Amino acid sequence: MLQRHRPSAATRWPVLAGFVAWEERLGLRAQARGRFAAASYEFLRFGIKQGWACLFGGLLLALLIATRLWYPHHAPVTRYDALVLGAVLIQIVLLLLRMETLSEARVILLFHALGTSMEVFKTHVGSWIYPEPSLLRIGGVPLFTGFMYGAVGSYLVRAWHLFALRFERYPFLFSVLALAAAIYANFFADHWRIDLRYPLILATAMLFGRTIVFFTVWRTPRSMPLLLGFGLVALFIWFAENIGTGVGAWIYPNQRAGWTMVPISKLSSWFLLMLVSFATVSAQLGAIPFGPRRPHPPARLARLGMAAFLLSCGLAWALWPHDVPRFWFHAVGSVLWGGMVLCLVAASRRDGRAGAGAIAASIGIAFLVELSRLVRWAPLDAFRHTMPGVLLLGRVFDPLNLVLYTGGIFAASFWPPVSVTVRIGAAHDANHHRHRSRSG
Template sequence: MLAMLMATHLFWPADAPLARYDALTIGALLIQIAMLAFRLETLSEAKVILAFHVVGTVMELFKTAYGSWTYPEPSVLRIGGVPLFSGFMYACVGSYIARVWRIFDFRFPSYPPLLWTYVLAVGVYVNFFAHHWLTDVRLVLFAAMALLFWRTQVVFRVWREDRRMPLLLGWFLVALFIWFAENIATFSRAWIYPNQRNGWTLVSPAKLGAWYLLMYISFVLVAAVHRIRSR
């Protein structure tokens, strides 16, 4: 997806009959079809990723309506101000988690009760919307996440050897690389923030917090497919 964003930014003709954003939507759809056709992704994983796609698109519609970011180029395949490829960007995160979970045989010693993880995920998602009118409670959400998962490890297998790290650290590392990817995406003007309208600038590191919370939602959605194993 990042390669498509950069390639179309650098080489897509301005007078092409197909808008760049529409080409990105078609390209993303072809990637998804190929993932299933070559069995790189299971059908059950694809269903959860579709749910994440919908969750992400709903948030995009809300956030663009409030001017949090914009999509500056025209397109036909869009809902309101949101081109359809944007949902695939969220789906990429879910797809990555689903694949590495299976490939590295994830296990989670000291995983908290599932009900509490679902309640927290709902709270995180609601706060993405509610903080526009009410107090932003993300610090409370971070604290709740730390309280629930401070003992939880992720055990993963690399070349027949089990390794481990704190799950909270694992989420941060993935969020960090999503932030790197976001900088590439905004440089290619896939979307832009208000302070980037007159030229690209680095995305604020404060966005890491938002990506960490979104990472948690995607993890919980994928966990609904992959049975959590503690031992």
């Protein structure tokens, strides 16, 4: 007799919901034909789910190839700008057709910001270049590049739901976020010959070495080491990177004389970027355990981890040599600072929540710090001219900062603490126990 299962993940996307009953009948027919037919159906189902998870990235890759092959050279809009407009149009169409959820769109926006920040730095120091002209860019980075990072985040979120990911021996979220912050900072620090890539890979292996991910393609949960999953996704991103450089979306210095395959050593960078992406998504969706739950650290640790991450981003942003317009350079730093303050205030609460009280307190602190810049006192002025002083207090009073701080505070308030993860997992466990009691 067949066991009952959780509702299909297809119900998240209304365009697929109508096929759930048809797919169930198809699966039953395959199961009735024997093991080989059932295994073939599960393999086919795995491929279709992967394709659906890659929807945004696949469409973006198709757009890169199509514009390389057929885009007119003398068009009034440059190819790079057309890619920006095309990526935005894809996003709008997917939302209108309800083939993408608002939560997935928010993840793409978040990854767009993280990726563009790193791209501006990397192109400035010559790690790679975008050879074609464009108007829609920041420094040397066309804005379509952020969507390529967003495609990675979109894939992770959709696959998380489609395969009902569960974990065994998953590390504490604070440890994961701290490692992700160190990896992200290293992408900037290696310009100053402080490349900790291999120690960070070793730290990743130590942290996730015992972690098993369980994924459900059809009826039976399958499992694999999570590190292997990171490696496989990094490999497919490397394949996509070769296609991207092949169609001239960007090129590396060694490809200026003609296209050559991207060095396999780049896999290490994609492996580490996968950890940053995975940590970002797991903090939002919650790493629900497959087996018995172990105690979680207080939610305030998640807020402290996020504060450390924002501080690392702010430090990297302040230190790099840049050609970003002064307004945008200043604006990004202020938003990051506001988010860090909110995380620290929330961490001071017993439950770690960023409610109305924490938001109000953070705005009050931000206003006081900004007003303190009007105070002239020799020791305070000396501290303001140090790097810690620049990061914590700033130097020059600007009323616009109050708006930017508030924006960063509200943005950070939407980041779920560990307590959300615990509640999600507790609800899952409660539903599981109720189902077992009804079945008995």
